[in-house]
Amino acid sequence: MLARYVNGAQDVSCIIVCRSRLDSSKQSRQDLERGLGEDKILLEGMIFYGRHGTLPTEREFGQHFAVDVEIWCDLRPAGLSDDLSQTVDYSEVHAQIKEIVEGEPVNLTETLAERIAAAILERHPRVEGVRVRISKPNVRLGETVLTGSAVELVRRQDTDPGA
Numbered sequence: 756m757l758a759r760y761v762n763g764a765q766d767v768s769c770i771i772v773c774r775s776r777l778d779s780s781k782q783s784r785q786d787l788e789r790g791l792g793e794d795k796i797l798l799e800g801m802i803f804y805g806r807h808g809t810l811p812t813e814r815e816f817g818q819h820f821a822v823d824v825e826i827w828c829d830l831r832p833a834g835l836s837d838d839l840s841q842t843v844d845y846s847e848v849h850a851q852i853k854e855i856v857e858g859e860p861v862n863l864t865e866t867l868a869e870r871i872a873a874a875i876l877e878r879h880p881r882v883e884g885v886r887v888r889i890s891k892p893n894v895r896l897g898e899t900v901l902t903g904s905a906v907e908l909v910r911r912q913d914t915d916p917g918a
Contacts, residue, residue, distance in 0.1 A: 794828060794830040795826055796825070796843055798823065801821070801849060803819070804818070804820075804856075805817060805820050805856045805858075805867075807820070807860050818891060820856050821889070821903075822890075823886075824852070825886040826843055826879075826882050827884040828882050852874075868887045868889050869908070871885075872885050872908060876912055882912065884910060888906070
């Protein structure tokens with residue numbers, strides 16, 4: 756920061772001459788403000804068939820759910836060692852998500868997202884945080900058919916177990 760001085764006193768208007776490289780990415784800045792690092796594993800476009808929803812037809816016939824996850828964790832140890840045990844095995848994460856979405860029906864997509872986030876955080880201690888987005892394509896609301904609806908949430912490891 757560079758301050759300008761007027762008559763020996765610091766002027767209240769100052770000029771910021773350096774900015775974090777994260778300013779160029781609003782999303783990265785928001786993620787870091789939430790206390791998460793920059794490294795992440797992305798699993799995008801996982802499609803599963805489930806019988807979730809509040810309507811009887813959703814339970815009877817089921818529908819497709821698209822799931823995307825972002826997993827924040829330090830990827831440096833795996834990158835330097837080329838050792839799978841030093842990262843999160845995303846085939847395991849995929850299997851967990853598949854089991855949840857194709858498993859026991861729930862009423863709300865929000866419930867699915869919470870269960871997925873909790874399962875990832877519980878089973879993978881390397882994970883600092885996770886973003887889960889679940890989309891339902893072709894959602895009917897009365898006479899209208901939406902391209903889709905979605906929920907998205909971000910959860911992180913509980914750093915204070917007593918909280």
